[in-house]
Amino acid sequence: MEPVTRWLFAPVPRGRVAAFRTIVYLFVVLDLLVFTPWVRSHASVPGELYQPLLVGRLLPLPTPTPLLVHGIFWALLVTGLAAATGRAPRLLGWTVFALYFEWMIIAMSYGKVDHDRFGFLVALAALATAGRARHGDATLTEAGGWALRVTQIAVVCTYFLAAFAKLRFGGIDWVTSSVLARAIIRRGTDLADLIAQVPYLLILAQLGIVMFELLSPLIFVVRERWRYRGIAFFYGFHVVTYATITISFAPHLVAMTAFLPLERVRPIVWARRRFARTPAPTDP
Template sequence: MSVRSAVNGFFFEPVPLGRVAAMRFLAGLYVWIEWWAYMPFIFGHRFVPGELYQPLFVGRVLPLPTPTYWLVTGTLIVMLAAAVPMMFGYRPKLFGWILFAAYFEWMVIANSYGKVDHASFGFMTLLLVLCLMPSHAKWGDREHLSERAGWGFKLVQIAVVLTYFLSAWAKFRYGGFDWANSGVFTWAIIRRGTVFSDWMLDFPWLLHVAQWGMIAFELLTPVVLFVYKWKRVQYAIVAFFYCFHLTVFLAIGISFLPHLVAMACFLPLERIDPKAILRRLKDRRRAEPPKAREPEPQFDA
């Protein structure tokens, strides 16, 4: 196999169109959940004075306007309105671009007040590539394969992996080996620990090992990209990623929800067909024998 064919096979691995429809639905659903359940503080920025706005680099280059009450509210309305038709496959490219533009502004607003999150990097990439996917994608479609969809989802997968890998790089960039040898996990548990993690404070050596383990985990995540020919192995690694985030959530309450949505593009979601599931449920109900009616008790006059 030549290098060129190997590269093409990696970047343009055909993906069933059913996965595109499923990811559109998940992306739109998350947008509706985020603003009130996951990051409600973003909507609260409509009340923040403009002097506190410190735009990200991209916000200064474009340039984007300083958030006001009506700008934040209008961005949210456009974002939610565009998410609905896109998630149900109605003109998904048109509404996908509208959603991407609104969500882009939404993220600039979210990250321009002193705190920058990296959990949405993969999700932003997902919204962008969904605008480029075939419009005729349908739930449960396993027959029609698309190299364009494979290329787009590969970009999302790379963004997901870079979220981990560059996180490790940032730790070394700003803290060196001191981050791994520090008490950062101890501080995190003291600040936002739960019943599942408070007991670890009695074992500082365990937290020290966990910090080194996290760095090793983040540096090794690119492996998931290169086992694409062995799907069961890849699915097992992705399942480990989800278990890792579940553990973090139970320990300190951090969920990385948009990252988890983007990571779903690794999974064979084309196997899910809501219409087929409803059809099976109806057939099962029809096949069930009618329950025998109990005789009514007789009373002597």
């Protein structure tokens, strides 16, 4: 078990944890305002239409009311912005996780369940355990390494379990089905219409999707250089998905930044250095 433990708790720079934390919590705010503002409309939906997910029945969680929905919305806006600063990481971290978790239960308990939130929810829970971290701090942290690792595992599980679900419910015939064709008819773009005209290309694409998802765990065993190339491929896959059938995996893409050396990206430091090099104007 020792090699597994070393892998799970492989230390990372605190600066990487701080950057990841800022990205994740700022996305919470962006998600409320841009990606899932429609959840607020559930405040006016009759309570009998609320069919909570299993976890919502086990806890149990309350039926959404206008006070509950709007209260969570505004509380998440405030705590998400506060958590992005890195202050009180455990208190604010667990608060944001609990509020966003309930926000997702409210969002997904009316018939449609998105699987692009799994890695992001794991990231919120894991960050609450990571402790303090400052941008630019090169000190290594095992707690932060664990938080990033479990997020990475959740990201890869999203792919692998998606393939498992396809084969479980659709069988091997899923590969030769008309899944992508139906998606293009429902929400396809002009680019998708062009692709659909190429014989057998959609079938090859479905085969490629299943193979990609089944092989995604290999990202953990390849060398670092190839790992970054693999993550670039993951991002490219979602760019193509959005460009063809307009399906956004935004929270999943945010969680996937756990694979990246985020401590190297320091826009504030870059801006300071950039303006410091700008010569001051001289008097005539």
